[in-house]
Amino acid sequence: MAANTAPNTGPAIELINVSRRFLTPDGKSMTAIRDFTMTVERGEFVAVVGPTGCGKSTTLNLVTGLATPSAGEVRVFGGPVQGIDDRIGFVFQTDALFPWRSVIDNVVAGPLFRGTPKDEAYASAREWLARVNLSGHETKYPHQLSGGMRKRVSLAQTFINGPQILLMDEPFSALDVQTRVMMHDELLRLWSQSKASVVFVTHDLEEAIALADKVYVLTAGPATVKSVYTIDIPRPRVASEIRYEQKFIDISRTIWDDLRGEVMRGASRDEARVTSAAEVAA
Numbered sequence: 001m002a003a004n005t006a007p008n009t010g011p012a013i014e015l016i017n018v019s020r021r022f023l024t025p026d027g028k029s030m031t032a033i034r035d036f037t038m039t040v041e042r043g044e045f046v047a048v049v050g051p052t053g054c055g056k057s058t059t060l061n062l063v064t065g066l067a068t069p070s071a072g073e074v075r076v077f078g079g080p081v082q083g084i085d086d087r088i089g090f091v092f093q094t095d096a097l098f099p100w101r102s103v104i105d106n107v108v109a110g111p112l113f114r115g116t117p118k119d120e121a122y123a124s125a126r127e128w129l130a131r132v133n134l135s136g137h138e139t140k141y142p143h144q145l146s147g148g149m150r151k152r153v154s155l156a157q158t159f160i161n162g163p164q165i166l167l168m169d170e171p172f173s174a175l176d177v178q179t180r181v182m183m184h185d186e187l188l189r190l191w192s193q194s195k196a197s198v199v200f201v202t203h204d205l206e207e208a209i210a211l212a213d214k215v216y217v218l219t220a221g222p223a224t225v226k227s228v229y230t231i232d233i234p235r236p237r238v239a240s241e242i243r244y245e246q247k248f249i250d251i252s253r254t255i256w257d258d259l260r261g262e263v264m265r266g267a268s269r270d271e272a273r274v275t276s277a278a279e280v281a282a
């Protein structure tokens with residue numbers, strides 16, 4: 001496979017005054033993101049929180065190239081976004097596991113696709129499965145695993161490719177609370193060894209604070225950056241414990257005071273939409 005010749009300077013990700021508009025089914029223009037500016041430094045963990053439907057996933061799609069900006073500029077390692085970039089890995093809410101493949105065959109898929117020799121690829125997959133505590137489960141199929149185990153397979157499947165940027169869109173939101181907190185510690189451990197730059201989209205403010213170096217609070221749509229908070233809680237962090245610390249509670253209260261207004265604004269707009277739709281239908 002050809003070496004990646006994309007530029008490799010500057011911060012990991014820059015969104016500079018980006019706007020993104022979509023056409024609605026009735027032909028009107030709808031602005032999902034407006035004048036959005038965000039910088040993710042190399043090795044930085046950034047969390048993005050905001051009301052439902054405000055435009056969080058669209059920011060990730062702009063980085064992957066799945067969406068193109070209507071105005072402004074998106075840069076990855078100093079260069080424009082051009083097609084699929086093999087330096088970027090993803091973990092989404094729904095698993096991207098092939099149900100017909102065993103656990104190890106799911107994890108090995110990336111390296112084999114990139115041309116890694118078979119023995120080497122399988123050795124690496126076994127190693128990554130050990131790192132996410134799934135040794136002994138290699139030959140099982142996804143349907144035989146719990147939600148948390150499937151998520152750990154997803155992490156191994158992503159980290160095995162050595163992504164320099166990791167985009168995560170509500171990756172743990174389908175898990176129960178206890179499993180989710182365990183996954184936070186798992187993710188922090190893998191991330192601290194990988195030095196990847198992360199953008200983690202979530203509805204869960206506590207999750208954002210426990211994991212991130214910086215938390216971006218977005219406005220109710222169209223999404224703009226309302227505030228950016230630096231989370232000065234030292235690392236390594238134990239996500240399952242720091243949420244009981246006074247400093248964590250104080251940070252949560254400050255950011256929630258800021259976010260609450262946007263959540264209420266988003267909710268009252270949704271309500272108005274439902275009411276007017278009901279009026280049209282009546």
Ligand SMILES: Nc1ncnc2c1ncn2[C@@H]1O[C@H](COP(=O)(O)OP(=O)(O)OP(=O)(O)O)[C@@H](O)[C@H]1O
Binds near residue numbers: 022053055056221
């Ligand atoms: N391809 C598209 N075509 C038309 N509209 C779109 C498209 N993608 C997103 N939108 C709209 O843009 C807005 C923002 O969507 P987006 O999925 O980015 O929000 P979100 O904050 O991630 O949502 P949620 O919190 O529900 O996950 C929404 O109103 C959505 O309907």
